[in-house]
Amino acid sequence: MIQAIVTDIEGTTGSIHFVHQVLFPYASQHMADFVRQNAHQKQVSEQLDTVRMLADCPQADLAQVIEILLTWIAEDRKATPLKALQGILWEQGYQNGDFKGHVYADVVTQLEAWQQQGLALYVYSSGSIHAQKLLFAYSEAGDLTPLFRGYFDTTSGNKREVQSYQKIAQSIGLPAQDLLFLSDVVEELDAAQAAGWKTCQLVREPEMRTGTHPQVASFAHIQLQDF
Numbered sequence: 672m673i674q675a676i677v678t679d680i681e682g683t684t685g686s687i688h689f690v691h692q693v694l695f696p697y698a699s700q701h702m703a704d705f706v707r708q709n710a711h712q713k714q715v716s717e718q719l720d721t722v723r724m725l726a727d728c729p730q731a732d733l734a735q736v737i738e739i740l741l742t743w744i745a746e747d748r749k750a751t752p753l754k755a756l757q758g759i760l761w762e763q764g765y766q767n768g769d770f771k772g773h774v775y776a777d778v779v780t781q782l783e784a785w786q787q788q789g790l791a792l793y794v795y796s797s798g799s800i801h802a803q804k805l806l807f808a809y810s811e812a813g814d815l816t817p818l819f820r821g822y823f824d825t826t827s828g829n830k831r832e833v834q835s836y837q838k839i840a841q842s843i844g845l846p847a848q849d850l851l852f853l854s855d856v857v858e859e860l861d862a863a864q865a866a867g868w869k870t871c872q873l874v875r876e877p878e879m880r881t882g883t884h885p886q887v888a889s890f891a892h893i894q895l896q897d898f
């Protein structure tokens with residue numbers, strides 16, 4: 672019996688458009704100034720050092736690190752230090768009211784219903800935990816953070832790797848077969864399934880109908896008794 676639901680964000684709880692046409696452009700636009708102004712802060716300098724290490728450029732100066740970060744944003748690289756910096760940087764955008772987190776209406780209704788039924792709800796996204804909390808705290812539907820019991824990001828591992836789901840199941844403290852993972856990306860669902868999880872693919876756009884996982888177009892169509 673499903674006891675906990677873990678959901679992806681981009682393409683699942685909210686639109687791909689919001690992430691790629693609002694959040695990523697905001698990060699690209701503000702990254703250089705943000706890095707230059709905050710490079711001396713520990714939480715930023717540590718991430719910049721990790722960027723240098725991952726890029727195999729230990730001597731890179733600030734201008735080069737900024738170039739690497741901008742390239743990674745353009746490539747949609749799920750690199751943990753980039754995601755950490757984006758999270759810090761987006762905070763200002765949310766606080767200024769430059770944008771609100773996009774969440775589909777069916778998601779809000781269904782998450783509330785599941786919470787009422789006693790299910791434990793979690794998020795697993797490549798965006799940093801800080802970025803996840805911001806998106807749901809400043810969502811178009813208001814502060815949705817009380818819905819979630821916990822958050823997981825790439826510090827638990829890559830979303831396409833089986834071990835990430837094993838680690839998250841251990842952290843949640845429930846058997847894998849009692850966990851349902853919701854995502855739009857088949858490779859992520861394949862990894863969760865290989866770890867013993869139940870899976871369901873969100874197909875928000877018809878052209879995304881690929882793979883062999885159970886598919887729904889909306890959270891409203893997810894029937895937990897079918898898993």
Ligand SMILES: CSCCC(=O)C(=O)COP(=O)(O)O
Nearest residue numbers: 680681796797798802803806
């Ligand atoms: C957490 S908000 C920003 C989302 C993001 O940065 C991203 O890369 C989307 O990843 P997801 O795993 O939710 O598809």
Ligand SMILES: [Mg+2]
Nearest residue numbers: 679681682855
């Ligand atoms: Mg996704």
